[in-house]
Amino acid sequence: MWQSLPEFGSLVLYAVLISAAYTFAVAVAASRDRLRWLRSARLGAYATSAFVGLAVFMLAYAFVTHDFRLRYVAHYSDRSMSLGYLLAALWGGQDGSLLWWSSLLSVFVAICVRWMRGRYRVLQPVVIATLMAVEGFFVVLMLFAANPFAVSLAGAPAEGEGLNPLLQNYWMIVHPPALYTGFVGCSIPFAFAVAALVTGRLHEEWLLAVRKWMLVAWLALSIGNVLGMVWAYEELGWGGFWAWDPVENAACLPWFTATAYLHSTMIQERRGMLKVWNVFLIGLTFFLTIFGTFLTRSGLISSVHSFAQSDIGIYFVWFMGLVLATTTGLVIWRLPQLRGQGRIETVLSREAAFVLNNWALVGLMFFILTATLFPKLSELVWRETIVVGPPFFNRWAAPLGLLVFLLMGCAPLFGWRRTSGRTLRKNFVAPAIAMLVVGILHITLGARLGYPAFVAKDQTAPGILGIITQKLATSAPLITIVLAALNVVVIAQEVVLGLRARLAASRERQATESIPLALVRLVGKNRRRYGGYVVHLGITAMFIGFLGTAWSLTREISLSPGQATSLGDFTMTYTGPRVCPGSPACSNEENADTTKRMVFADLQVKKGSKSLGRLSPAKFIYNRMPGSPTTEVGMMRGLLSDLYVVVGSANPETKRAEFQIHVNPFVSWIWMGVLVLILGTAVSIWPEVSWGALGVWVLTRTSLRLEAESRVARGESS
Amino acid sequence: MNPEEWLLKARPFWPLLLLFCVVLGGSLYGVAIALLIASGGLLVLGLVLAWMSLGELTNEEPLSLDEALELAAPERREQEKASVLRALKDLEQEHRFGKITDTEFALESARMRQQAKRLLATLDESAKARKALVEARLKRLMKSQPVPAVATSGDREPGET
Numbered sequence: 006m007w008q009s010l011p012e013f014g015s016l017v018l019y020a021v022l023i024s025a026a027y028t029f030a031v032a033v034a035a036s037r038d039r040l041r042w043l044r045s046a047r048l049g050a051y052a053t054s055a056f057v058g059l060a061v062f063m064l065a066y067a068f069v070t071h072d073f074r075l076r077y078v079a080h081y082s083d084r085s086m087s088l089g090y091l092l093a094a095l096w097g098g099q100d101g102s103l104l105w106w107s108s109l110l111s112v113f114v115a116i117c118v119r120w121m122r123g124r125y126r127v128l129q130p131v132v133i134a135t136l137m138a139v140e141g142f143f144v145v146l147m148l149f150a151a152n153p154f155a156v157s158l159a160g161a162p163a164e165g166e167g168l169n170p171l172l173q174n175y176w177m178i179v180h181p182p183a184l185y186t187g188f189v190g191c192s193i194p195f196a197f198a199v200a201a202l203v204t205g206r207l208h209e210e211w212l213l214a215v216r217k218w219m220l221v222a223w224l225a226l227s228i229g230n231v232l233g234m235v236w237a238y239e240e241l242g243w244g245g246f247w248a249w250d251p252v253e254n255a256a257c258l259p260w261f262t263a264t265a266y267l268h269s270t271m272i273q274e275r276r277g278m279l280k281v282w283n284v285f286l287i288g289l290t291f292f293l294t295i296f297g298t299f300l301t302r303s304g305l306i307s308s309v310h311s312f313a314q315s316d317i318g319i320y321f322v323w324f325m326g327l328v329l330a331t332t333t334g335l336v337i338w339r340l341p342q343l344r345g346q347g348r349i350e351t352v353l354s355r356e357a358a359f360v361l362n363n364w365a366l367v368g369l370m371f372f373i374l375t376a377t378l379f380p381k382l383s384e385l386v387w388r389e390t391i392v393v394g395p396p397f398f399n400r401w402a403a404p405l406g407l408l409v410f411l412l413m414g415c416a417p418l419f420g421w422r423r424t425s426g427r428t429l430r431k432n433f434v435a436p437a438i439a440m441l442v443v444g445i446l447h448i449t450l451g452a453r454l455g456y457p458a459f460v461a462k463d464q465t466a467p468g469i470l471g472i473i474t475q476k477l478a479t480s481a482p483l484i485t486i487v488l489a490a491l492n493v494v495v496i497a498q499e500v501v502l503g504l505r506a507r508l509a510a511s512r513e514r515q516a517t518e519s520i521p522l523a524l525v526r527l528v529g530k531n532r533r534r535y536g537g538y539v540v541h542l543g544i545t546a547m548f549i550g551f552l553g554t555a556w557s558l559t560r561e562i563s564l565s566p567g568q569a570t571s572l573g574d575f576t577m578t579y580t581g582p583r584v585c586p587g588s589p590a591c592s593n594e595e596n597a598d599t600t601k602r603m604v605f606a607d608l609q610v611k612k613g614s615k616s617l618g619r620l621s622p623a624k625f626i627y628n629r630m631p632g633s634p635t636t637e638v639g640m641m642r643g644l645l646s647d648l649y650v651v652v653g654s655a656n657p658e659t660k661r662a663e664f665q666i667h668v669n670p671f672v673s674w675i676w677m678g679v680l681v682l683i684l685g686t687a688v689s690i691w692p693e694v695s696w697g698a699l700g701v702w703v704l705t706r707t708s709l710r711l712e713a714e715s716r717v718a719r720g721e722s723s
Numbered sequence: 724m725n726p727e728e729w730l731l732k733a734r735p736f737w738p739l740l741l742l743f744c745v746v747l748g749g750s751l752y753g754v755a756i757a758l759l760i761a762s763g764g765l766l767v768l769g770l771v772l773a774w775m776s777l778g779e780l781t782n783e784e785p786l787s788l789d790e791a792l793e794l795a796a797p798e799r800r801e802q803e804k805a806s807v808l809r810a811l812k813d814l815e816q817e818h819r820f821g822k823i824t825d826t827e828f829a830l831e832s833a834r835m836r837q838q839a840k841r842l843l844a845t846l847d848e849s850a851k852a853r854k855a856l857v858e859a860r861l862k863r864l865m866k867s868q869p870v871p872a873v874a875t876s877g878d879r880e881p882g883e884t
């Protein structure tokens with residue numbers, strides 16, 4: 006055992022703090038066009054990243070060697086855990102997750118500094134200084150409030166406590182890193198926004214710099230949130246994937262503002278408008294990432310996801326205050342330069358559609374934020390305990406979500422600045438016909454196929470508003486399907502228009518181009534536009550997945566061995582309980598696992614006359630945590646519906662078991678949708694313009710090189 | 724090339740070397756040793772980088788060409804030009820797709836082309852001095868190092884084309 010590991014680990018954290026502070030100071034000094042100092046700041050940023058990486062590897066080493074002298078290692082691991090879970094324990098608790106955040110940030114810092122080589126010379130020092138300030142905050146937090154290298158006061162226990170069984174799921178190995186990558190990724194656009202405000206270089210330069218970083222962060226946020234849904238769906242065992250839990254809500258808040266920014270930035274690039282709004286959105290997105298971490302870690306709000314709670318909240322409050330004050334102060338200072346150059350001339354324009362979409366997205370974000378915090382606020386101010394549950398969220402979030410879905414479909418049909426009535430009519434013909442046909446088909450055939458257009462909902466609020474929300478909720482399936490048709494047809498129409506234009510241009514040049522080749526070239530030449538449309542397709546698939554909850558079926562039933570039950574198209578026959586290890590019916594792998602007792606309740610499943618195999622929902626009782634058994638879902642996935650079975654209890658004497666059975670339509674569409682979204686973002690991120698290809702830039706570099714070479718040839722010194 | 728220069732040239736391969744050592748150590752002695760090797764590598768890397776950073780602060784020498792190029796950046800007008808040209812491309816596409824009328828396209832396109840022309844003229848103006856410098860240097864280079872005579876077929880080695 007490495008005797009001095011705890012002290013060395015803490016020492017490394019101090020080294021990170023010193024390195025970050027030094028780099029911050031040098032970067033600030035370099036902003037006065039001191040080029041040597043800028044080089045020094047760049048190297049300092051790399052060094053800081055290396056030290057953070059060192060700290061992470063040290064902690065990983067402590068986990069792998071079961072060094073239970075470290076309080077964090079003893080609390081979140083034990084000797085029975087596999088290597089994958091030992092490494093996942095790095096971010097399983099509070100102290101480690103702060104180090105993990107810091108390490109992801111250091112990776113972003115290193116990549117960003119490398120990427121800035123030969124670009125953004127004026128912005129670079131402030132970008133580096135801002136990133137170092139963020140890095141410094143997390144190190145201060147670790148050193149003074151949540152040190153992962155702190156030792157147990159009572160000495161090293163012989164065995165660790167082990168990771169929470171709920172976290173021992175493979176999705177949990179990838180979900181937090183993906184979500185944190187999204188959170189941390191938002192620091193780079195924030196740093197560029199601060200740099201643009203500080204230096205006064207508020208033209209398109211910083212927007213272009215930020216675009217791809219924001220897309221990367223947005224993609225990671227999307228993946229992280231969806232992986233969280235998969236984990237909740239598989240592990241929590243309540244039948245759904247999104248419960249409007251405070252921590253889930255906090256994780257999705259920055260996604261809304263980032264999405265809004267990705268659209269509004271196009272207006273600034275194109276029309277020179279919304280400069281303050283774009284800075285506001287970037288600042289807000291970064292703020293919300295910190296706020297999300299604060300909510301998860303401070304213990305302010307109780308949640309199934311708040312695995313770690315402590316008193317570090319006050320540090321976050323100070324940091325959020327600093328972020329808010331700095332951004333607001335800088336925006337006020339630069340307000341004269343941030344005035345827009347144009348205005349929205351008519352509502353029949355793309356910029357107007359984008360602005361409406363921004364309002365809907367930001368409105369949705371504020372609604373979720375307010376509803377999430379309202380119980381706490383009510384407790385603090387009015388001393389009343391109020392519960393804001395999923396029905397309330399669904400009632401208001403669904404109409405706002407559908408408004409965003411509608412605008413997502415309509416916006417591409419408008420041109421920039423203004424769209425004439427004739428053009429608009431022409432563009433809307435095909436989507437309108439598609440919406441009408443799909444709507445009629447859904448109303449006439451939907452109920453027969455098991456997907457009715459209207460699903461009766463109770464009025465949950467009094468007055469006219471209550472009636473409106475009830476009507477909307479009842480007709481949500483029809484509206485969603487019709488809007489999905491709108492989105493798909495609009496995208497198809499855009500592609501067809503593009504193809505036609507490209508083929509016509511080829512004919513004019515008397516060149517022949519096949520349709521597949523023309524399509525590839527069309528997308529290749531306009532990656533941002535068509536990548537965006539592919540993302541829209543992914544979102545459409547996800548909306549259909551969300552809609553599936555309206556048609557889900559649920560049954561709670563108690564069965565004895567040999568008894569059968571049916572739900573939807575599925576018939577299930579209960580064959581009896583099985584306790585592993587110990588039962589001869591258990592597999593070798595199940596018998597070899599001595600860390601827990603597994604109680605399975607096996608069901609034979611049929612769809613019509615076709616046998617689909619065995620489902621084994623279970624309860625796992627971990628030896629280390631016998632008081633908190635986990636629910637293991639038995640699931641059969643399908644393109645049209647998932648069969649999802651949870652066992653409540655199984656009596657070992659009577660062998661009778663309580664089941665909760667769900668048939669969840671279209672859930673797979675959410676997971677497929679995110680794959681399409683990843684593909685679209687990848688297309689969009691692919692570089693379009695390389696600096697090396699720009700004429701004057703090439704000339705400048707060539708002239709400098711020629712001059713240097715001729716000096717060398719003449720024997721002059723530099 | 725002296726060892727220091729050689730080490731500097733091989734700089735991009737340092738991470739690969741570290742990765743190789745980590746994989747080798749891991750496969751021979753287990754994950755714990757791989758993590759220790761990675762930690763050692765990062766410690767050395769961090770210290771070297773910190774030392775180099777401090778060295779830059781005290782370095783009074785003017786920047787070398789490569790160092791200057793590392794920090795150089797395209798000027799603002801160059802980026803504006805790229806932005807205007809991109810917007811013009813979008814506009815033409817929207818016109819082809821029928822999103823905007825001919826009149827709107829003509830108006831907007833003329834405005835953007837005017838802006839692009841103005842930017843190009845400014846860029847050409849600022850590049851003029853550098854262009855002249857390059858031409859003068861080339862002339863001087865060609866005078867001092869005359870272009871070698873083109874080899875005749877009789878001078879070729881067997882098999883040379």
